[in-house]
Amino acid sequence: MKEFIIHYAHIILLFPLLGFIINGLVGKFLQDAFGKSICGIIASLMVCASFALSLGIFCTLSELDPRSRLFTITLFDWINVGNLHTSISFLFDPLTSVMLLIISGVGFLIHIYAIGYMHHDSSTWRFFAFFNLFIFMMLELVIADNVFLMFLGWEGVGLCSYLLIGFWYKDKANVIAGNKAFIVNRIGDLGFIIGVFLLFWAIGSQGIWTLNFAELKEYSYLLENLYLGNINVVTIICLCFFFGACGKSAQIPLYVWLPDAMAGPTPVSALIHAATMVTAGIYMVTRLSFLFILSPVALGVIAITGAVTAVFAATIGFAQNDIKKILAYSTVSQLGYMFLALGVGAFSAGIFHVMTHAFFKALLFMGAGSIILGMHHEQDITKMGGLRKKMRWTYYTFLVATIALLGIFPLSGFFSKDQILWSVFSSPYGSKSLWLLGVFGAGLTSFYMIRLVTLTFFGRHHHTDKAHDTLHEVHESPKVIIIPLVILAMLSVIGGFVGVPHIFGGSNILQVYLSPVIADAELNHYPMITEVGLMLVVFMCVLGFAYGAYYLYSRKPSRRAKLIERFSFPYKVISRKYFVDEIYQHLFVNNIMRTMRFMARFDMVVVDGLVNFAAFLTRIGAYGNSWIDKVFVDGLVNGIATVIGSLGSRLRKIQTGYIQDYVYVLFASIIFILLFRFMIA
Amino acid sequence: MIKLETFLIVSAILFSLGIYIIIARKNVIAILMGVELILNAASLNFVAFNKYSVPTSFSGQMFSVFIIVLAACEAVVAFAIVMSMYKNFKDINADSATTMKE
Structure with a gap:
């Protein structure tokens, strides 16, 4: 088994590709012949196979010695031009295996959920073909062992995102949203590819022509003292890569596509625009952490961008009424936290948050999808309310995810967010002001989430017009939707225990597991009381904002109207998303x-x-x-x-x-010849 | 004794008459008669030259006999042709047998 995995781990890519080919080529016939569920079942089985193999890879790596937890598989040469020698080869190390588990695990649950969600759609085969293609591209992105191959997956997930945002292409708004996502991502990709060229040129100028991660890591010290004019080359390279990450992971200034991307079906929002694709930027920065750690300037830019995005996006969430848009801004905000972590050199904390966020944000989106189905495609939260009793399972799971997102002990969000904030506070790259921004952002998060939950599940139905009262028709979703919700809710509860901080007597398993790959910055030492004190500060802040939201939206709605009237201009700016x-x-x-x-x-x-x-x-x-x-x-x-x-x-x-006549001519000629002869003679 | 030239002149006159008939007459049988005259002029020459150059030999006379036999054969074949020509064209005029030309 172990031998098999070390030599054939790359067949993890084969399953989703196979699913894509089956659904893409004969999906329509299968759908007509065996009913609508068949396409989803095939696609889910393929992702399930990938998940099983991911588990196998994880176990195999765990059995290896911690210092040599790594194996590569080279298939064949890909590009051989001049000094550029790239091959199709894959790298399996702890970082890869964690990402594989997140992608295929959460992806599998969302595939099952999508079977129920897309049941009424007429072309499920197309949906699942794209979905499997996405899984293929995303897996390819994380197991690539050189920058070029990674870029292939990077572009591939962008393509799938575009295809799935515009899945209901008959509505023009969806197509425009897809175009927007694609074009904004393209702008970021420009940064990425310039970064690749610069990196190749810079390391090549030192005599090492390579784009292979392992070799880059080995020789990255050569770049340290390379200058272009007055600027360190590594800084330029890192900023270029970060610009690419901004596009994919929706950071300022390129975040604008993500809220619009909610035009796609809800499973797409859950899988691509919350759990996996948008974290590709974080994965990329973490994968290249050996470069970023060389450039304090680039790290600073990342940290500030992340912190500002976290707060900025959270404030927009205040005044939105579309349930999916609020969650989208929340995603942008949480991605900001991840970049904040990366920016202070706490790469493993960023990956930790990627993981917990994948659980609870996917769960939030799936819950939102369940509500949308139950409300007969109503997305406006001001028209909801009182759903608590009608949709029990959705309510409980949504509540679990919300608490996890708020970061309340002991749910998963607490551990990852706490690790980020603590790193920001104590890392040599961090600062107190960034920490304050982070805490403020956590408070804002709790405000808009409690507002969302209050308006959706509590109180009475807001729609007073009896003729349009749909509440009595609201129904709970079928089991195929509820079961993935419950599993993800359990994961959201226990997912944080892989990263229990030292002060609770834990031994941050994830950080230790990732440590051979990622060079986390050394944290400054503070007394234990400081860490506990800061935790309490964050907790109080979150609770305070949560109560404020509950008070304004449930207890005293009249106050809210007055408040909005008083601050009408800022409210308008926020509700119009800062006019960005x-x-x-x-x-x-x-x-x-x-x-x-x-x-x-x-x-x-x-x-x-x-x-x-x-x-x-x-x-x-x-x-x-x-x-x-x-x-x-x-x-x-x-x-x-x-x-x-x-x-x-x-x-x-x-x-x-x-x-x-002939005879005449014959004899006349004879006579002529004879006469001629005699006359000459 | 008659001189050799006398024979040759008679033979030349015969030959010329034969040529003239061949050229001038349209009737196929007449043309055949002209050919006969030419043959006879030739055999007269053979006999005359044999008599005046090698009197002891008879080879000239032998040639004449062969020519006479040849002429008989030729007459047989030619008359057969004339018969079939008459059958096809209802005519024994040499000018009317022009189907080969086309």
């Missing part, structure tokens, strides 16, 4: 469109004019040519034929066919 979309529209999109229209006109008038003029000249020339051809060339050929013909028709008259 409008600003981008004005600054970038409009200018680009204007340039584009100008170029189009230039193309039509000048370029097309030149081409058409050239065509016109050619036609004139061709007419001349054909005239010469007809008159001279054809004339010569026909002339020769005519001359020979007329000559022949004259000559044939000699041949009379009368034997006597």
Whole structure:
């Protein structure tokens, strides 16, 4: 078994690819022949197989010696151009195995959930084909052993995201949202690929032409003192990579696509835009942590961007009414926390939060999906309320996820968020002000989540119009949806225990497991009382904001109206999302469109004019040519034929066919010859 | 004694008459008669030259006999052709047998 995994672990990619091919090619026939569930069952089985193999890989790695927990599988050469030698090869180390477990495990649960969620859709086969393709690309991204191969998966998940956001393509808004996500990601990818080029050039200038992670890590010290002008090359490279991560992981300034991406089906939001794809940026930075650790400037930029995004996105969540949009801003905010962790050098804390966030945020989205189904495709939380009694299972699981997200002991979110905040406080790269921002963000998180839960599940149904009262028709979702919710709720509860901090007598298993791969910054030492005190501060802050939200939205709604009236301008700014979309529209999109229209006109008038003029000249020339051809060339050929013909028709008259004429000529010639001869003689 | 030239002149006259008939007459049988005249002119020459150059030998006369036999054979074949020509064209005019030309 162990031997098999060490040599054939890469077949983990084969299953989702197979599912994609089956569903993509014959899914429609299967759906027509065996019912709608068959496509989902095939897809889920494929992901289940990948999950089983992920477990196998995890166990195999655990059995190895901690210092040599790593194996690579090389399939074949991929690109061999000049100094660039890239192969299709895969790297399996603790970081990879953790990511594999998250992707295939959460992915499997969401696949099952999607069987129920997509049951009424007419083309489930297309959905599951894309879903499996996504899993394939995401797995490829995390097991790639060089930057180029990683970029392949990076682009692949972007493609699947685009395809699935615009899954209901008959509605134009969905297609536009898909385009937005794709284009914004493309801007980030520009940073990524420039980073790859710079990295290749920089390390190549030191005599090592490689993009392989292991070799890059070994020789990264060569880059430390490389300068371009006054700026350290590593800083430029890291900032380029971080810009790419900003696009994929929805950080300022490229976060705008993620809220719009909620146009896709809810399982897509849960899997791609909460649990896995958006964490690709965090994975990438962690994978290249040996580079980032060389550049304190880049780390600082990452930490500040992360902290600001965490707070900024959380405030937008205050005034949104679409349940999925609120969760989307929450995702942006939580991704900000992860980057904050990376920025202070606490890479394993970032990965820890990736994991716990995958559990509870996927659960939140799936709960939201269950509510949307129960409410007959109503997403506005102001029209909900009192769902607690109608949808018991959804309510309990949603509540568990909310508490986990708030970071309340002992649910999973507590451990990961606490580790991040503690690292921010005590890391040499961190600072107290960043910590304060982080705590403030945690408070804001608790405010908008309690607001969401209060408006959705508590109180009475807000819709007073009896004619449109849908509450009595609200129904709990089927088992196929509830069971994944319950499993994820359990994971959200216990998931944090892999990273129990030292002061609770734990021995942060995850950090130890990841330590051979990730170089976490050494934390400064503080007395134990400080750590406990800070925890209490965070806890009080979270509780305070939570109570505030409960008070305003459940106990005294009248106060809320007054408050909104009083701060009407800030409220408006927040509810319009700080006008960021409008600003981008004005600054970038409009200018680009204007340039584009100008170029189009230039193309039509000048370029097309030149081409058409050239065509016109050619036609004139061709007419001349054909005239010469007809008159001279054809004339010569026909002339020769005519001359020979007329000559022949004259000559044939000699041949009379009368034997006597021939005899006459014969003897006349003889006589002539004889006379001639005698006359000469 | 008659001189050799006398024979040759008679033979030349015969030959010329034969040629003239072949060229001038349209009737196939007449043309055949012209051919006979030419053959006879030739055999007259053979006999005359044999008599004046090698009197002891008879090879000239032998040639004449062969020519006469040949002429008989030729007449047989030619008349057969004339018969079939008459059958096809209802005519024994040499000019009317022109189907080969086309």
